[in-house]
Amino acid sequence: MPHIVVRGIKPEQMCTISTPLVEELAVICDCGTDNCTIDCLHTTSVFDGKIVDTYPFIEVAWFERGLETRDRFAKAVAKQVRSLGIKEVEIAFKTYREDSYYLNGERCFDK
């Protein structure tokens, strides 16, 4: 965690920003860079009867870290994505409950 799940941005594009992005996010989240995953979903989008480019959208799955951290995280992601020449990107955060997260079948948090 956090998991960065991407739609509408090519893996090759995400590659070029992955190192600075993950370094920045690790500082913001106060975690190791290897806690961060970037997964690009393969999608085909449609609109008005045609196949169209997928709208650039990133869903961040993580544990709740509060508004200030979230704001900084979103800014960092958007800055990096827009440095690719992508004009618009939407980002939504979804939270997992800590008592609903398991590593190798064991609950990660005992709270």
Place this chain on the structure above:
Amino acid sequence: MPHIVVRGIKPEQMCTISTPLVEELAVICDCGTDNCTIDCLHTTSVFDGKIVDTYPFIEVAWFERGLETRDRFAKAVAKQVRSLGIKEVEIAFKTYREDSYYLNGERCFDK
């Protein structure tokens, strides 16, 4: 928003219903048709030791709009999907929190 995320229905099939579907949903949600995205996820499903067709499933990601709007939205989606000859489709709604949604790194809602 809303985002319509599709599993188990081909993009070519979604194409043929995309225009009337999005027009109907825009009325139900009182928003522009271009707020609606339809993304088909590429998936491979398995059951009982074999690769099988993915069960038709649609996850709607949006902000909470209440039971009545949700009921009308689900009915509209199901009617259009079933017009494709698909006999069964399940639809689940997942809500994003308004304070956790960002456009270009800025929170969309200040509440």
Place this chain on the structure above:
Amino acid sequence: MPHIVVRGIKPEQMCTISTPLVEELAVICDCGTDNCTIDCLHTTSVFDGKIVDTYPFIEVAWFERGLETRDRFAKAVAKQVRSLGIKEVEIAFKTYREDSYYLNGERCFDK
């Protein structure tokens, strides 16, 4: 329901464990085996400037069933996945609200 949505494990691998896994989960959830779907998402992941293998991650989408059932469910999934020689797998549960779930446009639960 439950929906088992997989990243980073090949469909061919999930095939080989699908029968015993679903049988075990059906007992844990006290439901029919055909209520369980296993969908593998096609993804491409990046890290440190390179395309990398996707980290094995399973998101279980279901209705809340409580801690004890969740623990048993996670243990069963992890045991089967690790029997494939996969050393680490993370599992997160996400809950749908019962009043936000529809079959063919009709709410499944009237609560």
